[in-house]
Amino acid sequence: MNEFLIFDMDDTIFETKSIGEEPVKPILDKFEHLLIHRFGTELAKEIVAKLWKYPFDVIADTYKFDEYQNSEFARLVNENEYNLKVQPFEDFNLVKNLKQEKVLVTTGFSKLQNAKIQHLGLEKEFNKIYIDDILDPKRIFKKGIFKNILLDKNIKPEFVYIVGDNPHSELKAGFELGLNTIQVAKFGQKRSEYANYYISNFKELIPILAVK
Incomplete structure (x- = not known):
């Protein structure tokens, strides 16, 4: 079975600070x-x-x-209306070329997250996009979304890779579910106890996926 990749967005695909203050x-x-x-x-x-x-x-x-x-x-x-000028990290081009099925799971306010997704051109890069809206009264958090993906896809946890930067969000949720967690440390962050793998560039993702 091919690996199934679940990506975070903020500070994983692009630098959040690059949005700037104005918007x-x-x-x-x-x-x-x-x-x-x-x-x-x-x-x-x-x-x-x-x-x-x-x-x-x-x-x-x-x-x-x-x-x-x-x-x-x-x-x-x-x-608010958002006119964002944002770009993915340069090495995100390597992710675009991956053959595995990819989905995006991002946390935030739906309108702002959708504006980021649109300006980054991510709709065409992922098979599906999920937004964990932090004020949704029926919020299930990223962990709940991951569980639903496993059920919907009928896929074993060992074939699923979580790719993200946040130790307290997607990495912790994925680790607790027995998924493979890949910490993207673009800014030299300390390795999380919830990270099975630790990378600073997406080129390091390729050999990890080639193991299985």
């Missing part, structure tokens, strides 16, 4: 005004500064955002 600054400026009413000016600024660095759901959990704050942030994200 999302209007969202965070408006959200900061909303946060001031609950947290005060100083703490609101601190929270927004962290939103530039960390996923929204992590910050929301850390500061115990209520339903109103979560829904308002989602509304701002969904109302």
Whole structure:
């Protein structure tokens, strides 16, 4: 049986910081005004500064955002129009040439993730794309999506490879399900305990897939 590849997107296929501040600054400026009413000016600024660095759901959990704050942030994200200028990592061309079936599983707000997918031209590179929307009330997280893929494809875990950068998201989920986990460390990240393999360039992916 051929290997089945599940890719993450942010900081795996492209550098998230390359989006820049301009496309999302209007969202965070408006959200900061909303946060001031609950947290005060100083703490609101601190929270927004962290939103530039960390996923929204992590910050929301850390500061115990209520339903109103979560829904308002989602509304701002969904109302915003995104004119992104982003490119995949240069070595992503090697991934395009892989013969294995590939799917994309990415976490975030659906509208923003779809804008990234569109501007990166990923619709034609993957057999299917799944978005783990962080504010979906029926959210099953990446682990649930992986489980559904295994069931839908009727594929054994040893033939499935998770390719991503986040130790606390796709790598942990894949490892717990007995899948092969490949950590993409584009920025010299420390090797995760959940990584079966560790690469910094997609050319290192080829010999891993050739083993089985």
